[in-house]
Amino acid sequence: xxxxxxxxxxxxxxxxxxxxxxxxxxxxxxxxxxxxxxxxxxxxxxxxxxxxxxxxxxxxxxxxxxxxxxxxxxxxxxxxxxxxxxxxxxxxxxxxxxx
Amino acid sequence: xxxxxxxxxxxxxxxxxxxxxxxxxxxxxxxxxxxxxxxxxxxxxxxxxxxxxxxxxxxxxxxxxxxxxxxxxxxxxxxxxxxxxxxxxxxxxxxxxxxxxxxxxxxxxxxxxxxxxxxxxxxxxxxxxxxxxxxxxxxxxxxxxxxxxxxxxxxxxxxxxxxxxxxxxxxxxxxxxxxxxxxxxxxxxxxxxxxxxxxxxxxxxxxxxxxxxxxxxxxxxxxxxxxxxxxxxxxxxxxxxxxxxxxxxxxxxxxxxxxxxxxxxxxxxxxxxxxxxxxxxxxxxxxxxxxxxxxxxxxxxxxxxxxxxxxxxxxxxxxxxxxxxxxxxxxxxxxxxxxxxxxxxxxxxxxxxxxxxxxxxxxxxxxxxxxxxxxxxxxxxxxxxxxxxxxxxxxxxxxxxxxxxxxxxxxxxxxxxxxxxxxxxxxxxxxxxxxxxxxxxxxxxxxxxxxxxxxxxxxxxxxxxxxxxxxxxxxxxxxxxxxxxxxxxxxxxxxxxxxxxxxxxxxxxxxx
Numbered sequence: 001x002x003x004x005x006x007x008x009x010x011x012x013x014x015x016x017x018x019x020x021x022x023x024x025x026x027x028x029x030x031x032x033x034x035x036x037x038x039x040x041x042x043x044x045x046x047x048x049x050x051x052x053x054x055x056x057x058x059x060x061x062x063x064x065x066x067x068x069x070x071x072x073x074x075x076x077x078x079x080x081x082x083x084x085x086x087x088x089x090x091x092x093x094x095x096x097x098x099x
Numbered sequence: 100x101x102x103x104x105x106x107x108x109x110x111x112x113x114x115x116x117x118x119x120x121x122x123x124x125x126x127x128x129x130x131x132x133x134x135x136x137x138x139x140x141x142x143x144x145x146x147x148x149x150x151x152x153x154x155x156x157x158x159x160x161x162x163x164x165x166x167x168x169x170x171x172x173x174x175x176x177x178x179x180x181x182x183x184x185x186x187x188x189x190x191x192x193x194x195x196x197x198x199x200x201x202x203x204x205x206x207x208x209x210x211x212x213x214x215x216x217x218x219x220x221x222x223x224x225x226x227x228x229x230x231x232x233x234x235x236x237x238x239x240x241x242x243x244x245x246x247x248x249x250x251x252x253x254x255x256x257x258x259x260x261x262x263x264x265x266x267x268x269x270x271x272x273x274x275x276x277x278x279x280x281x282x283x284x285x286x287x288x289x290x291x292x293x294x295x296x297x298x299x300x301x302x303x304x305x306x307x308x309x310x311x312x313x314x315x316x317x318x319x320x321x322x323x324x325x326x327x328x329x330x331x332x333x334x335x336x337x338x339x340x341x342x343x344x345x346x347x348x349x350x351x352x353x354x355x356x357x358x359x360x361x362x363x364x365x366x367x368x369x370x371x372x373x374x375x376x377x378x379x380x381x382x383x384x385x386x387x388x389x390x391x392x393x394x395x396x397x398x399x400x401x402x403x404x405x406x407x408x409x410x411x412x413x414x415x416x417x418x419x420x421x422x423x424x425x426x427x428x429x430x431x432x433x434x435x436x437x438x439x440x441x442x443x444x445x446x447x448x449x450x451x452x453x454x455x456x457x458x459x460x461x462x463x464x465x466x467x468x469x470x471x472x473x474x475x476x477x478x479x480x481x482x483x484x485x486x487x488x489x490x491x492x493x494x495x496x497x498x499x500x501x502x503x504x505x506x507x508x509x510x511x512x513x514x515x516x517x518x519x520x521x522x523x524x525x526x527x528x529x530x531x532x533x534x535x536x537x538x539x540x541x542x543x544x545x546x547x548x549x550x551x552x553x554x555x556x557x558x559x560x561x562x563x564x565x566x567x568x569x570x571x572x573x574x575x576x577x578x579x580x581x582x583x584x585x586x587x588x589x590x591x592x593x594x595x596x597x598x599x600x601x602x603x604x605x606x607x608x609x610x611x
Contacts, residue, residue, distance in 0.1 A: 005602050015605055022195040029195075030346070033188040037342055040181060040328050041335035048327035054314040056326045062180040063387075066380045069187050070373075073194045077373040085366065088606060096608055 005095050014087045021079055025072050032072075036065050103423050104405060104414055106254045110427025118286075118435045122271065125282045129275035136471045137611075139276035140207040140450050141360040144611075146281055148367035152374020154281045155358050157288035158443045159186070159349075159375070160382055162436040163244045163502070165291065168383070169416075170409025172390020173402055176317070176325030179390050181332060183383040185342060189349025190376040194369065197350045200521045202359045202368040203603055203610040208447075209356040209513065210455045213520045216596035217528040220460045225535045227455035229512040230353040232539065233505050234448035235489075237352075238441060240501040242490030245437040251406055252414060252430045258491055265487035268442040272449065272479045277361055280442045287439040290432045292378060295385040298413070298429070301420040302392035313388075316395040325394070337566050341503070344570035348506030351513030354447035365607050389413050396420065445486060449478035500551040503568050504542060511538030511573035515581055521604060524597040526581070527590040534581025538573050545569030 005011050039047060039061075047058035133139050146154065164186065172179030205211035210226035242261060249260035271279045306312040317325050332338040349355065359368045393402060393412035397419050405411045414433070418426035453474040458466045466474070512535045519526040519534070546552055548563040566572075603609050 002599060002602065005606070006598055011602075011605070015601070018605065026192060026195050029188065029191040033184070033346065034339065034342060036184065037181070037332055037338045038335060040332040041338050044328045048323075050323075053311045054318040054323075054326060055311065056177070058177055058328055059180070059314075059326065062177070062184055063384060065184050066187055066383060069191055070376045070380045072191045073373045073376045076191070076194055077369055080369055081366070091606060092608075096606065 001095070005091070008091070008095060010087065010091045010094065014084070014091060017087075018080075018084060021076065025076055029069065029072055032065060032068055036061065102405070102415060102418055103426060104252060104411060104418065108423055108427050110424045111253060111430045112427075114428050114431035115434055118290075118431055119267065122267075122279075122283050122286065122435075122438075125286075126271050126275035126279040129279035129282065133274070133276040133278055134472070135468050136207070136454075136475070138278065139472050139475050140357070140446075140454065142277040142281050144361060144363050145278075146361040148362055148370030149374055150281070150285055151358055151362050151367065151371035152378060153288040154284040154361075155355060155371060155375035156378035156382070157284035157291070157436075157439055158354055158358065159379055160288065160291055160436065161241060161244075161440045162248055162433045163241065165295070165382075165386065165436060166248060166410045166413055166433060167408070168386045169389045169393060169413040170402070170406070170411070172387055173393040173397075173412035174399055174409040175329055175331070176321070176391075176394070177327055178329045178331035180383075180387050181328065183386060185345040186349075187376070187380055187383060188342075189346045190372060190379065192346060193350045193355070194372040194376070196518060197356070197521075198359050198368045198372050199365040200604040201356060201517075202362070202365045203605075203607045204521070204600065205360065206611050207357065207360055207454050208450050209351075209353060209517055210451065210459070213516050213531060214459070215520065216593045216600055217520065217526075217531055217590070219464065222528060222531055223455040223459035225532050226513070226516065227451040227459075229508065229516075229535050229539055230451040230455075231448055233351070233509045233513060234353055234444050234451070236501040236508070237354075237505040238444045238448070238486050239489050239493055240498045240505070241437065241441050241444065242486055243493050243496065243498045245441070246490055246494065248410060248437065249434060251411055252433065257494055261487055261490040264438055264441060265483055265490070267438055268445055268486075269480060269483035271438075271442045272446045272483070273476055276475075277357075277446060280439075280446050281358075281361060283435075283442060284439045287432070287435045288378065291436055292382060292385075294429050294432045295382060295389065297425075298417055298420070299385050299388045299392070302388060302396070302416070305392075305396060305420065313391055313395060317391050321394065321399065334566075336571065337568070340566050340571035341568040343574050344503060344506040344510045344568050346510070347514045347574060348508075348510035348570070351509030351517065352505075353451060353509075353513070354443045357447050357450060364610065386413075389416060392416055441486065445479060445482050448482045449475055452478040452482070497556055500546060500549075500556075500567075503551070504546050507542040507546065507568055507570045507573060508539055510570050511542055511577045512536075513538075515574070515577045519578075519581055519585075521600075523585075524594055525585055525589075527585045527588045527593055529588040529590075530581045530583075530585030533584040534577045537580040538577035541573035541576055542569050545572060
């Protein structure tokens with residue numbers, strides 16, 4: 001059973017797509033956060049500029065990082081709940097035998 | 100402004116006793132359902148994704164982060180937000196890379212996963228050491244913080260506060276295991292999120308639901324600087340190093356990882372991180388508002404008068420807006436927060452001792468349910484007492500660096516071994532041991548030589564290692580050594596088992 005699963009097209013595509021999503025989203029998250037702190041380290045003035053009354057660019061950017069972080073986990077979970085679980089149940093049905 | 104802070108008021112005591120009564124009742128209820136190891140360590144895998152999301156958030160939102168970040172924002176403004184953001188960004192890493200494989204491969208601890216196809220005894224000894232040291236540093240920081248915060252809020256003597264916290268947390272974990280710990284955590288998370296939401300509502304009420312008005316008031320009183328990035332991040336290397344520790348450390352915290360075993364399957368595990376990230380993110384946005392609200396409505400002068408570090412900003416604001424009753428409520432919530440966090444930590448530490456060291460190493464995996472539960476309870480008791488003793492020993496010490504150190508060890512000792520054991524076929528026992536020990540020793544040695552310990556605590560004039568957090572060195576070194584040693588030492592058995600690990604990791608066949 002082990003080899004049948006490993007060599008199956010379905011399992012390979014499952015692993016490939018899951019790894020691709022995980023990698024892309026991880027890189028996106030690294031980019032967002034380290035982008036934010038490097039911007040802070042190298043260009044404080046930019047984030048300190050006022051955009052609306054007393055509000056500086058830094059405030060929506062900082063809150064934005066929090067929201068984006070959450071959205072990324074949301075994208076991952078939405079993808080997994082839909083695509084991954086569908087592939088998974090196909091594999092389980094076909095190769096693992098119900099369960 | 101007069102403040103009731105610093106003395107036990109009738110309302111604060113009433114709210115606190117109510118919390119203690121409810122949680123002890125839950126512990127009693129949970130104790131009847133906590134007989135087997137799965138029940139003790141993992142709440143019988145009966146927690147839903149949503150509940151676990153709240154519990155995870157509860158584990159992460161400590162009193163130190165609630166009171167500390169609100170205070171930081173009140174005194175330093177924007178820099179407090181930067182600090183808060185750092186604590187959130189590790190959660191996606193947990194979601195994308197760790198949560199599901201961990202749930203599918205392990206039983207109770209993250210060492211289960213690292214030892215999945217490697218040699219059980221050396222790996223369990225080493226991984227449990229990493230887990231235990233992470234937990235201990237985190238626990239010391241929490242206990243010392245607890246003692247001082249409770250003293251500030253209720254006026255209780257430091258030692259008394261530590262002993263109350265220690266005894267209650269031992270009771271939760273010892274009798275109610277993970278089930279009680281989880282529900283204490285859930286209740287605390289709801290109270291904390293609810294209390295903060297009310298506080299923010301009251302702030303916005305005071306400013307006519309106009310955020311701009313709030314920012315105008317603080318900039319009018321304290322200048323433009325308060326809404327601009329200040330001195331928190333000046334050295335890019337320093338910022339990146341701390342960023343690495345926070346980002347990857349979250350995915351290596353034993354008490355967080357352990358929570359994924361309390362849900363029935365990988366799907367719930369994945370959902371729970373999404374909920375947790377949402378709750379924590381929302382909480383930090385609230386905390387940011389609370390900090391500015393405190394600066395505007397209480398004033399920095401009074402906040403600093405009560406506590407130089409600003410820790411009492413949120414309670415003072417609660418009193419200013421909601422009177423003594425709301426202050427009492429929020430103080431009790433902060434107390435509850437402390438209790439819940441130390442309970443989670445104690446359980447994670449105890450499981451490393453009983454499940455990994457006692458059963459895995461000493462008994463070579465051959466212990467029956469009864470023996471293991473007994474071992475887990477003895478470990479809980481010992482660790483709880485140790486926490487009380489350490490809390491008292493470290494009284495008045497500067498322990499702020501310990502949270503950073505715990506994150507650095509989690510990021511560079513626990514996380515790399517965990518990640519490589521899941522994803523890399525050629526990872527070997529020797530590679531794992533070297534990787535964990537490298538991360539652990541480098542983190543500890545470099546932090547001793549860093550400005551935080553070498554200069555601030557040991558009073559030397561110049562630091563030997565220039566950065567406050569060592570993760571930028573220890574994290575990469577741990578990976579490099581782990582990869583190098585694995586390539587030099589082949590392990591045919593481990594390679595052969597990789598395929599079945601992979602199937603279980605992705606499909607969940609055979610997961611417990």
